[in-house]
Amino acid sequence: MRTKIIAKAILAASALTVAAAPITAEARPKKRVLECSTPSGVRRNANNGTLIGAVGGGLVGNAIGKNTTGTLVGAGVGAVAGHEIAKNRAQKKQCRYVYR
Template sequence: MRNKLIATLVCSALAVTAALPTAAQAERHRVQVCRDESSRGARNTGTLVGAVGGGLLGNALSHGGGKTGGTLIGAGVGAVAGHQYAKHNNTHRVCHWEYR
């Protein structure tokens, strides 16, 4: 009988302890979390526009028989430049609230 009484008291104490909020749970607060997000479509468009513009400029600046090489190099450089420009200039901030 005494063992049952002790077991019941221990279980009751554990149940009450588990139901009470801990210090960490009581100190939770709301925090705004933000991140920069860019759209993939804008980067693709920037790459395409940069490649076309760079190819035209490379063709115009190259001489004689090196027009094809100048066009290809200009298109490559323009594609990289257009992609980087679109990536850095087309980001927007996305925020949400979290409880921590």
């Protein structure tokens, strides 16, 4: 009788260790990794910023200069500014930390 109880206790303990092994494998600490999007998303956003900046700069240049030269200068300045602003925003926005 006593050996049967001991045998059952050993069997139960061994079953718990087998069931707990996958749980302890998943409980290991995960690493924090910085993950960023592909450069094509940054390029697409920068191109959109260039277009929007050129249109906005052209409108402002036309309003200030009231001639073609003012419009062209405003469009050029707006395009460069829009491109840089959109590129910087896209690079900052697309990165995040992931736990692996």
